Amino acid sequence: MIGKIVKGRSFKGCISYVLSDKEAKILATKGVLETDTKSIINSFYMQSMLNPKLSKCVGHIPLAFSPDDKERMTEHFMERLAKEYMKAMGIENTQYLIVRHNNTSHPHCHIVFNRVDNDGNTISDKNDRYRNEKVCKQLKDKYNLTYGRGKENVNVEKLKGAEQTRYEIYHAIKAILPKAQNWKLFEEALKQQGISIEYKHKGQTDEVQGISFKKGEHSFKGSDVDRKFSYGKLNILLDESNPIQKQQQEQQQATTSIETGNSVSENILSGVGNALSTVSGLFDIQPSYQDENEAEYLRQQALKKKKKPENRRGIRR
Structure with a gap:
């Protein structure tokens, strides 16, 4: 209904x-x-x-x-x-x-x-x-x-005026959020789609209480676009000092390291396989690996290297 x-x-x-x-x-x-x-x-x-x-x-x-x-x-x-x-x-x-x-x-x-x-x-x-x-x-x-079934199934092209703009803003934010690592990148990505951000401050202070998104002549509070887009909930995702944001960045970096480790291990195994294939043609032997889980070993090493804290003199940890 x-x-x-x-x-x-x-x-x-x-x-x-x-x-x-x-x-x-x-x-x-x-x-x-x-x-x-x-x-x-x-x-x-x-x-x-x-x-x-x-x-x-x-x-x-x-x-x-x-x-x-x-x-x-x-x-x-x-x-x-x-x-x-x-x-x-x-x-x-x-x-x-x-x-x-x-x-x-x-x-x-x-x-x-x-x-x-x-x-x-x-x-x-x-x-x-x-x-x-x-x-x-x-x-x-x-x-x-x-x-x-939610906003995803709404035919935006059939909407008009403010309602159409509201859904356009919704889809833009939803697409940008997974890629934006902080508020600056988030604002820049929205700006490229003609959407600006207005912040509501507490009294005369710099403390932000709310957020609005504007496109063309229409402006909407974040929570009116979607409940997930209130300032508080967006800040959890975009604040660089927030533990959740840090965790997401670390996970993304770890994933990159894993992919790099996989690539290295695949190249090593490929080289070993090619060499053994050439040798087997002469001596008619089957390839043998000392470490059958070399890819997994390299993957774990990459993760350990990522997590290992740096030793910096004068900095207490």
């Missing part, structure tokens, strides 16, 4: 789209005249005039469900989920329209509501994206709905 929050100015455009599908099915309405599409639009428009200063009075939330839950998504169950979602999001005491679509492989419905409630007050959108994720998770857990 995924909800996408959209706010707009035109009830005509939104409702015309929602009801344009030939197989569209109205599941529920409240406070609107259902005679025809025009009557529904006029109903929303008349109430919005109670608060003419609110420019984006149209609330539109598509709710999409996993194809794995398709058999469970009866009209009654989908309506129930949509109403519980609205209540948890604080969308109450206002007009709404819930319409089911069947034009995709995944079952979904559209909630259209008036952000001007029945008393002329504005339905708050404070932290609505965060609340949307929280409510969707609660409903998925409550009804044992299927969780999506």
Whole structure:
């Protein structure tokens, strides 16, 4: 179950789209005249005039469900989920329209509501994206709905505006992180892809509290791109003084040493094999190795050499 929050100015455009599908099915309405599409639009428009200063009075939330839950998504169950979602999001005491679509492989419905409630007050959108994720998770857990396969399967090309940019930043960070050994390299790699970093400091100090990523005209907090990309979690990976970062660098260096040891041992064995092959042609003998595990021996020596501490005078260890 995924909800996408959209706010707009035109009830005509939104409702015309929602009801344009030939197989569209109205599941529920409240406070609107259902005679025809025009009557529904006029109903929303008349109430919005109670608060003419609110420019984006149209609330539109598509709710999409996993194809794995398709058999469970009866009209009654989908309506129930949509109403519980609205209540948890604080969308109450206002007009709404819930319409089911069947034009995709995944079952979904559209909630259209008036952000001007029945008393002329504005339905708050404070932290609505965060609340949307929280409510969707609660409903998925409550009804044992299927969780999506994550951001990796999202078709970025089909997204638009800020949402598309957010996923572009996500994929860029995910690709760069394994290669970046420190903050400087991380910043430079992102810069090459048109992404800049902004740090949030604690008061007037140099202590960093948060991070944001900006591409074009859109900027996102690290945790809004992905929970793994908060400043604290990124710093664990990129801070050179951090034990985990040091361990990763040592492992990478050890791997390089091992590969070098393997290469050396392979060359030695290859040379020995060639020499013995020539000799065996004269004396008709089979090659014999004094140390059958020479490659493993060289590998261990390379590791010991790497781990052996340097002896420096005047430095206590």
